[in-house]
Amino acid sequence: MKKTLIFLAFIISFSSCKKEAPKPVIVKKEAPKPEIRFGYKIDDYKVIQDTIKSGESFGIILDRHHVMYPKINEIATVAKDTFDVRRVRAGKPYTILASKDSTEKAQVFIYKHDKINATILDFKDSTITAKHYKKPIKIVEKVANGIINANFTFSMDSLGLRPNLTYQVADIYAWTLDFLRLQKGDKFKIVYEEKFIDDTTFAGYGKVKSAVFNHNGKDLYAFRFLADSILNIHEYYDENAKMLRSQFLKAPIKFQYRISSRYNLRRRIAYYGNRVKPHRGTDFAAKIGTPIIATANGTVVESTRRGGNGKFVKIKHNNTYSTQYLHMRNQAVKKGQYVKQGDVIGYVGMTGNTGGPHVCYRFWKYGKQVDPLKEKLPAAKPMKKEIKPTFFKFIQPLKYQLDYDRVPVEEPAEVNEIIAKN
Structure with missing residues (x-):
């Protein structure tokens, strides 16, 4: 009996020295976030993406996706103030969100005007809605430096810049610079904006914020500025607050003439x-x-x-x-x-x-x-005197950037506030 008790005590003592096995750790996997496009949870629909073919109409497209013509006419009537369905153009992409059941009936029609803008027609419920949609875009400031070797268009092309920006700059300087008389060795610098969707997809150019052409040894500046808040129209001015635009252009063709x-x-x-x-x-x-x-x-x-x-x-x-x-x-x-x-x-x-x-x-x-080339044509309306001090503060960092290839280390809070408005 005594031996039995000693043996049991040993077993209990030995067991108490053993480490308890760790409990298994259960890792909970997070459910994937639903994909949202154009404001819709894409997983809830069958997504159909296509391009409008020549001869196709809005009615033909929806009829092919199982929407009856009485409903199509109702959609067109409700949407007419937002979107004229008769004006869908061949070559334009569109997306249809259809039901995931066996009918695969169209419920939402998305017409893409460009990379950023679209019109959404939602008719999945008894209430039909039509609205404009704009993808969120990221704006990045860029600087282009160029030297004229042949002509301005060639120089912009050599920098990898697209014609839209070339035309925009030509418009700004149309009244003050003859692009046919640019000389080899003339220089230019442009501060402009590029638009991006999802941080990577190029979506076009934004505004040209400032520019300078060095032509015949003279700097020709251009600064974008809102001088008339009532009309809310931005104009371009030189460093002395003189508007670049005249009442008449010098020529009826932009350049290459x-x-x-x-x-x-x-x-x-x-x-x-x-x-x-x-x-x-x-x-x-x-x-x-x-x-x-x-x-x-x-x-x-x-x-x-x-x-x-x-x-x-x-x-x-x-x-x-x-x-x-x-x-x-x-x-x-x-x-x-x-x-x-x-x-x-x-x-x-x-x-x-x-x-x-x-x-x-x-x-x-x-x-x-x-002879228009000999006429002293009227100039555009000058900037008001009371606006000029604000303008001169506004262009200080912009001119510094053009002159020295970098922005000032510190900008007064007042200047930042003016820049934000423009």
Whole structure:
């Protein structure tokens, strides 16, 4: 009995010295986050992505995805103030969110205008909704430095910059810089914005914040600034607060043209027996199809075809000035239409009496044709004196960045506040 008790005591003592086995750790896996696109939980739908084909309509697309025509007509009626379904264009991508059951019936139609903007038509319930959608974008500031070797377009291309930015810069300097007269060795610097979707997908250019061209040893600055908060229109000014834009552009073509014939009242033409035949316009030669732009705001008073003028557009700007653009391949505006400076009004052609592709630009002052290249044309409205101190504070860091390739180490809080508004 005594031996038995001693043995039991030993077993109990030995057992108490053994470590207890650790309890198994259960790792809970987190459920994957649902994918949200265009505000919808994508897993809840069958996602169909396609591109509108030539000849397809909104009705044909929805009918193919099991939506009946009475419902299609109802959707079109409800959406008409937001989106005209008759204007869906071939080549545009779209997404359909369909039910995941056996019917696979369309419930949401998403029409993509571009990489950022879309229109969403939701008809999954009895209530139909139509709304605009804009993808969140990230804006990154970039700086481009270039040297003119051949021309401005070539220099921008060599930097890997797209034509949209080239045109934007050309618009800014259209009144102060003749791009045809840029010389080899001229330099430029542009501070601009690039837009990105999901941090990586390029979605176009934003605003050009500032720029400088060094031409003939002179710096030509441009700073974007909101001087009139009532009109809420940003303009570009030089370092002295002088607006770059004039009331009239220098030419009806942005660049890549040459003046082939000037205003000349004593011009003699061999074709007409070498007799004097006045030329009351300025000919800008360019490739067929080159866009022709309005040189100032105004109302189209003629858009027609007549005799030797061929197809042309005439614009009345005010009671003093009118302009006319001859020999177009075709017009892009109609009579009575209001156009803004820089709007495309037609395309270079050879209609009427012409020996080559060009636009004959004619300029009227008080009803009389004059030479626009010799006229002292009115300037745009100057900046108000009380605004100038704010402007000069605003451009301090921007000009420093252009001059020294870096932003100032410290910027006053007041300056940061002004920059935020612009």
